[in-house]
Amino acid sequence: MQDNHYEACPVARSIQLIGDRWALLIVRDAFDGITRFSDFQKSLNVARNILSDRLKKLLEAKILQVRPASDGSAYQEYILTRQGLALFPIIVGLRQWGEQFLFSEQEPHSKLIDIKTGLELAPMVPINQDGNAVSSKDTQVKKIKG
Template sequence: MVKRTRFDDNECPVARSVDAIGDWWSLLIVRDAFDGSRRFGEFQRSLGVAKNILSARLRTLVAGGILDSVPAADGGAHHEYVLTEKGRGLFPVIVALRQWGEERFFEPGEPRSELTDRRHGRPLRPLEVRAHDGRLLDPDETVVRKPADEASPG
């Protein structure tokens, strides 16, 4: 088996984030956790993923501090998986992926799941990237500053 490239010491926050999540199964597990799944069987039924793959992804998410494994709420012998604060921080990422997918991978009127505001039952507004002063930004209006750039004499 090929050894996976690690990015946990990379200077890029995107690379470190992808390293922490691992793969698309893991993002779908996190999505299901936001939707209320807590037990191994719930994740397995929802995703249809092989049990060995699900076990490995859950272990990785727990080891990465994204999920906690806790005793079952009903006092049973099994355990449940709950999002940690770090895991809950992925909510905007999941919403962004959902909104991107809704916009680009569905035909008008095609049935799809919908994320709504629990209080009002309305769809969420599209996420926006804004500057410190509140201006709406697009990719051409941003630049990545790397640590080496800041160390260079200017």
């Protein structure tokens, strides 16, 4: 039985669904254009049973959907749904946080760039309804009674 705090917390529910390392890396790879089981496995170097389990969970959660392979082969492809595409800011936020805090200046790593300009994305920051940046001290959680 889940406690009321979990049920009322969107962060807890989100982590329960996508907080697993493999699930997030699958979503990251899907954003990078990977669509086939074998390509996910090669990219992630993950055991087949773990990959199968996480893909199944992402399908059940409607984060991914399956379609016939675009090349007409007998394979199937995993593609992000609208719900899956909405995870892009989370992936970008994790990437930017990692770039800022987990790599030394000399250490090689990847960068996310805008394909139109070739420039890195600006750091993500939460904004209010007026478009102004806000920090944690500018916000509070409001409980909504159902």
